């Protein structure tokens with residue numbers, strides 16, 4: 541099974557995007573994939589903003605990408621594009637940090653008027669970073685993601701179904717690119 545890095549680009553401490561990714565992480569783990577998490581907001585701001593490529597946190601983030609077979613990239617839509625926080629990370633990664641990888645782009649936003657941000661703004665960057673396959677992504681309207689009092693996430697039924705299909709397509713693309721080894725014996 542594949543190693544998946546799940547990256548949230550939201551600066552928010554109570555991020556719906558991050559909660560959505562954690563939900564989808566569970567789906568991927570249930571399929572046998574090994575999922576690790578990178579919340580960009582947990583990286584030190586100084587090295588990100590000053591593009592300190594050699595800082596241990598930046599080196600560690602780059603290593604996490606290098607070790608992944610597949611990457612889920614989630615971002616809130618800010619000013620009709622992906623978040624500036626996500627950009628600070630993408631800027632300090634090697635140009636071909638996504639080489640050979642299968643990538644699932646996801647966005648959450650307040651208005652479907654900005655659904656194109658996923659394909660106009662984020663997808664070209666992911667492609668330019670060498671992604672072998674950027675599978676169809678999905679834009680989720682924030683009102684379809686309800687954070688309950690206990691912190692759990694409730695996803696509107698139609699959206700949950702679509703997200704299941706999108707994640708399934710990603711998982712199948714991973715399986716094609718990184719087939720499980722045949723059982724021994």
Ligand SMILES: Cc1cc2nc3c(=O)[nH]c(=O)nc-3n(C[C@H](O)[C@H](O)[C@H](O)COP(=O)(O)O)c2cc1C
Nearest residue numbers: 550555556557616617618619620648649650651682
């Ligand atoms: C500074 C800021 C700018 C935003 N700009 C947009 C926008 O241009 N288009 C849009 O659809 N939503 C916009 N939103 C709404 C967020 O994308 C949306 O609420 C998202 O789900 C927040 O995700 P998060 O909780 O993971 O940070 C903006 C929100 C903020 C705080």
